[in-house]
Amino acid sequence: MRHIGFAEHMAGRLDRARAHFEEEEATELAEATDSHGVLRWVTEARKEIGLP
Numbered sequence: 001m002r003h004i005g006f007a008e009h010m011a012g013r014l015d016r017a018r019a020h021f022e023e024e025e026a027t028e029l030a031e032a033t034d035s036h037g038v039l040r041w042v043t044e045a046r047k048e049i050g051l052p
Contacts, residue, residue, distance in 0.1 A: 002026040002042075009045045018049045 005020030021042070030039040046052070 002029060002038075006041065006045065009049065014049045017045065018051060021046060021049070021051060 001020050001024030005017050005024065005026060008014075008020060009017035026042045027039065027046070029035075030042055
């Protein structure tokens with residue numbers, strides 16, 4: 001779901017991206033797996049779509 005959220009975000013479909021990021025706790029997963037690049041990407045995407 002996280003990857004679908006990124007794809008939706010990159011395609012400009014922010015409502016769909018938001019739903020996927022909320023559904024699949026992307027930040028927690030990236031932190032838990034030490035995926036620092038993904039964490040930066042998640043943080044930026046969440047800012048753009050208005051999520052904390």
